Each structure stands twice: as C-alpha cells, then as structure tokens.
Amino acid sequence: MKPALLGKRPRYPRQWQELPAGDQLRQATELALSDICRQMFGYYLLCVGDLSCQVTVKGCPIKQVIRMADEPAPYVSAVGNASEFPLQKRSVDAVLLAHELDFAQDPHQILREAERVLLPNGYLVISGFNPFSLAGLLKYLPVNPRQILHDARFFSSVRLKDWLNLLGFEVLETHPLVFSELFFERKIPIEGRWQLWCKRYLPLLASSYLIVAKKRVRPLSLVRPKWRPKPNFSAVGASMREQSHPG
Numbered sequence: 001m002k003p004a005l006l007g008k009r010p011r012y013p014r015q016w017q018e019l020p021a022g023d024q025l026r027q028a029t030e031l032a033l034s035d036i037c038r039q040m041f042g043y044y045l046l047c048v049g050d051l052s053c054q055v056t057v058k059g060c061p062i063k064q065v066i067r068m069a070d071e072p073a074p075y076v077s078a079v080g081n082a083s084e085f086p087l088q089k090r091s092v093d094a095v096l097l098a099h100e101l102d103f104a105q106d107p108h109q110i111l112r113e114a115e116r117v118l119l120p121n122g123y124l125v126i127s128g129f130n131p132f133s134l135a136g137l138l139k140y141l142p143v144n145p146r147q148i149l150h151d152a153r154f155f156s157s158v159r160l161k162d163w164l165n166l167l168g169f170e171v172l173e174t175h176p177l178v179f180s181e182l183f184f185e186r187k188i189p190i191e192g193r194w195q196l197w198c199k200r201y202l203p204l205l206a207s208s209y210l211i212v213a214k215k216r217v218r219p220l221s222l223v224r225p226k227w228r229p230k231p232n233f234s235a236v237g238a239s240m241r242e243q244s245h246p247g
Contacts (some may be wrong), residue, residue, distance in 0.1 A: 070082065122215045130154070136154050
C-alpha cells in the first residue's frame with residue numbers, strides 16, 4: 001500500500017472538464033447529493049476545492065454555502081488552503097470534498113481539518129475514484145499518458161473508512177456513482193440501464209464512489225472508583241484505667 005503523504009502535490013484539476021467525462025461525473029455527484037443533503041440541517045455547508053465549489057447542491061436545508069479554494073475564481077466565496085482551513089473550530093455543519101483527496105499531497109491533513117471545523121454530528125461527504133475498477137486498472141497502463149487522471153490517488157473506500165473511523169466518524173452510506181473506464185472521452189449515460197444494473201449488482205466495481213460520514217463526539221463522564229481507600233490508622237476502643245493516688 002502506497003503512503004498517503006506525497007513529496008509534491010500532483011496535478012490539480014481546476015474544472016470538471018479537465019477530467020475525462022467530467023460533466024457526467026459532476027452530474028452523477030449532484031444526483032447523489034440531492035438525496036443525501038435532505039438529511040442535513042444547520043447553518044453552513046463548506047465546499048472545499050475547485051471541483052467541490054462547482055457542484056450544485058439542490059434540496060439541501062443548509063442555505064449558507066461557503067465555497068473555498070486556494071485561488072480566486074467566480075465560483076469561490078472564500079480563499080484558503082485545503083490543508084489549513086481559515087475557519088474556527090466547530091463552525092460548520094457539513095463539509096463536501098469532491099475528489100479533493102484524489103489530488104491532495106496530504107489527504108490525512110485535509111481530513112483532520114474537516115474534523116476540526118465540523119460541529120458534533122456534522123456531515124462529511126467525500127467522492128473519490130475506485131482503484132478496484134476498470135479506471136483503476138487503466139491508471140497503471142500507458143493509456144492517454146497525459147491524462148490528468150493518471151495523477152489521481154485512487155484511494156479505496158475501505159481505506160477511507162479506516163481513516164474516518166480513526167478520526168471518530170461514523171460511516172453512514174457508500175454510493176457507487178459511475179461505471180466507466182474514464183480514460184476515453186465518451187459520454188456516459190449516468191441513468192442508463194447499464195449504469196443502473198451495475199449499481200445494483202456490481203457496486204464495488206464503480207469507477208467513482210461517494211461516502212457519507214457523521215462526526216460523533218462521545219461525552220466525557222466521570223468514572224467513580226468502586227474501591228474505597230482504607231486509612232492507615234484506625235482507632236481501637238481501649239479502656240482507660242484510673243490510677244488511685246495514695247491519700
């Protein structure tokens with residue numbers, strides 16, 4: 001297993017169109033989010049990274065959306081580094097990381113920052129590329145060598161779940177998004193029969209997936225000791241003899 005920390009940052013896509021079938025990937029992400037976001041409540045939703053900022057979140061009860069990227073852009077409302085969010089601790093109700101970990105130099109640090117700014121019982125939504133898919137296989141073959149997808153990290157959902165558990169998150173759902181080799185420029189019918197059949201019978205082979213996790217905070221409670229310390233000295237009843245003095 002390759003280490004999560006890289007010596008330098010991989011190439012980073014600024015637009016969904018830089019990814020093969022990027023528009024279909026974004027549409028599949030938005031379609032899954034439209035159902036997931038209905039269970040989220042609160043005041044602030046934080047979208048981290050350029051791809052996350054360009055996702056349209058529909059039907060979400062959280063109306064205040066903070067779109068944060070490391071460079072100014074028309075769709076960006078806050079400029080900040082993904083490795084150090086310019087936000088206070090426990091200040092947002094949900095965080096979206098759309099393929100942000102796939103192109104991160106230190107994904108652990110991004111997850112730690114997401115955990116830091118989330119309120120208790122806040123939601124963390126992550127989309128990523130699946131290494132156990134046809135796209136994950138083609139990543140290691142000389143297919144379109146200049147394609148930016150070759151630089152993607154392709155973390156498995158199992159590995160991400162382990163990281164989330166260590167940070168105190170409870171994984172609620174995992175959704176397969178798209179089934180495709182991805183390295184060839186072709187349109188993907190995200191709601192076609194083949195896609196629906198694969199989602200039902202081959203979810204583990206999806207080229208991209210989406211994880212929904214919830215931050216759990218266990219309250220501290222005092223544990224009273226069952227034993228009681230015994231004193232080193234205990235008084236013992238004794239009779240006092242009165243001395244008779246000669247008259």
